Amino acid sequence: MPSLLHIDTSIRRTSSTTRELSSYFADEWRRDRPDAVYTYRDLAVEPIPHLTSAVRDYIMNPDGDHGATAEERAHVDAVAAEVRNAPIVLLGIPMYNYTIPSTLKAWIDYLVSPTAMVAVGAETGPLRPTEEISSEGSR
Ligand SMILES: Cc1cc2nc3c(=O)[nH]c(=O)nc-3n(C[C@H](O)[C@H](O)[C@H](O)COP(=O)(O)O)c2cc1C
Structure with a gap:
């Protein structure tokens, strides 16, 4: 099933270039x-x-003594499940201060883990090419 x-990720609800581009891609794809x-x-x-030490401990070892709250664990599990279940990930990313929005960085910090994405000792996991639509300056 596709x-x-x-x-x-744009903070703009209207007149957002990345939202316009990503929704165009999604509409055509669907x-x-x-x-x-x-x-x-x-x-x-x-x-x-934002990532905390407790959340990172949970990401690295969900069965360990991590101290992450149920809400924090739910965020980690939801982010990982969404990516695992989607062969294609479409990201609308404006450039903010020469990098990605901090909200996307927080999402990456919750997502990237040896346990969820790449098995310990393995060289590859379910990570795969991503469709990225970015926007910067006046483009
Ligand atoms: C907080 C902030 C920081 C930005 N920093 C940069 C930047 O470093 N370089 C750049 O070329 N454009 C920068 N821009 C411009 C945006 O990348 C540009 O307006 C982009 O089209 C915004 O995406 P959007 O239209 O989807 O909101 C910045 C905009 C904002 C709001």
Whole structure:
């Protein structure tokens, strides 16, 4: 079953170049795949909290003595499951101060883990090419 995870990060709700581009891609992709699974996450509206030591301990060893709250664990599990279940990840990313929005960095910090993405000792995991739509300056 084709599946697309679409993530927007622009702080602008209107007149956003990246939102316009990513929604155009998503609409075209879905038009050709009416039965596809589509998941949308808006990190500007519902940001992932910044990484903490407790959350990192949970990411590295979910069964260990981590101290992460149920809400924090739910965020980690949801982010990892969304990426694992979507063969295509579409990211709308404006450039902010020569880098990605901090909301996307927080999402990456919650996502990237040996346990969820790449098995310990393995050289590769389910990480794969990503469709990225970025925007900077007046472009
Ligand atoms: C906080 C902030 C920082 C930005 N920093 C840069 C930058 O370092 N370089 C750049 O070329 N554009 C920068 N821009 C411009 C945005 O990348 C540009 O307006 C982009 O189109 C915004 O995406 P959006 O239209 O989807 O909101 C910045 C904009 C904001 C709001």
